[in-house]
Amino acid sequence: MLKMVPAKAYRTYIFIWLALLVLTVxxxxxxxxxxxMMNVVVAMLIASFKASLVALFFMHLRxxxxxxxxxxxxxxxxxxxxxxxxxxxxxxx
Amino acid sequence: MTDQEQRAxxxxxxxxxxxxxxxxxxxxxxxxxxxxxEVLLFGGLFTTYIIYRMKYPELFYTEHLKxxxxxxxxNTVVLITSSLTVALGIAAxxxxxxxxxxxxxxxxxxxxxxxxxxxxxxxSEDFAHGLYPGTNLFFSLYFMMTGLHGIHVVxxxxxxxxxxxxxxxxKFSEEYSTxxxxxxLYWHFVDLVWIYLFPLLYLVG
Numbered sequence: 673m674l675k676m677v678p679a680k681a682y683r684t685y686i687f688i689w690l691a692l693l694v695l696t697v698x699x700x701x702x703x704x705x706x707x708x709m710m711n712v713v714v715a716m717l718i719a720s721f722k723a724s725l726v727a728l729f730f731m732h733l734r735x736x737x738x739x740x741x742x743x744x745x746x747x748x749x750x751x752x753x754x755x756x757x758x759x760x761x762x763x764x765x
Numbered sequence: 766m767t768d769q770e771q772r773a774x775x776x777x778x779x780x781x782x783x784x785x786x787x788x789x790x791x792x793x794x795x796x797x798x799x800x801x802x803e804v805l806l807f808g809g810l811f812t813t814y815i816i817y818r819m820k821y822p823e824l825f826y827t828e829h830l831k832x833x834x835x836x837x838x839x840n841t842v843v844l845i846t847s848s849l850t851v852a853l854g855i856a857a858x859x860x861x862x863x864x865x866x867x868x869x870x871x872x873x874x875x876x877x878x879x880x881x882x883x884x885x886x887x888x889s890e891d892f893a894h895g896l897y898p899g900t901n902l903f904f905s906l907y908f909m910m911t912g913l914h915g916i917h918v919v920x921x922x923x924x925x926x927x928x929x930x931x932x933x934x935x936k937f938s939e940e941y942s943t944x945x946x947x948x949x950l951y952w953h954f955v956d957l958v959w960i961y962l963f964p965l966l967y968l969v970g
Contacts, residue, residue, distance in 0.1 A: 681856045682853065682856060685849055685852045685853055685856065686849070688849075689845065689846065689848075689849040692845045692848075693842065693845060694840065694843065696838070696841050696963075699964050699968060700834070700968065701836055701964075703834075703964070703968035703969060705895050711968075711969050712969050715964035715965075715968055715969045716961075716964070718964070719960050719961050719963075722960045723957050723960050724952060724959070726848060726953055726956060726957055726960070727957070729852075730848055730849075730852045730953045730956075731950055731953045731954075735806075736793075739794065739795060740794055740797055743794060743797040743798055743801060744797050744800075744801075744802065745830070747800075747801035747802075747804040747805055747808075748804070750804075750805060750808075751804060751805065751808040751811075753811050753848075754805070754808055754809070754812055755811070755815060758812050759816070760797070762816050762819075762820075763819075
């Protein structure tokens, strides 16, 4: 599978970079607004959105085959399992 | 031996050298498998962070205010920009633009060093204010997480420097750029970890 790298790729990268910068400023500004528990939720949602942009565009996951996609996603399932499993233990002990 | 001869030899003698495309696919899959182990390595620390943060919310709140938000912000911008330059470097070498690729990879390394420089300033200030890894739970996690991330930055600098060295010797082209791509993937991962570390430690601690 030879991927085409059109001139458009450069523009996409710059666009994603600008989006990441804007989102970074947004997280930073939101941190000065007191939303209580929602601060963490908002910060993590923005971080996950940024991470998705990096993975899909910079790391080309958008163009990868299903096997690579599965390799990229399965550790996230394990991570949720570790965090969830540990929380179940520490919260209800 | 030309590319076509290589491919002809490949079909007759199975399990011989792979074609460049196959080699790239294999290398990428291997890199993603490695990154999976990296996710779980950091995952343990993130889990610890979550557990203790829920247990001692006031401690995390008061202690995180002692970190420098402006410096954390600068480092976030530096790392995101270095992710851009390494992506541009890969795109450049895939179009055969040797010089552009070298410049982009060089810029990425420079920004990675800049990131470590800022980190050095931050840690020095922490130490000057009597904040050490043993000070309290928050700072234990802060030094451990940013430290482990810093080690990954150093590894990234090493990998990218090697790639730059090979690039300067003209080892890469439109057809072959596997080492550039996989070290790029690794560098993006280092950026990904920081995308979560920055808000967790500096902003909502």
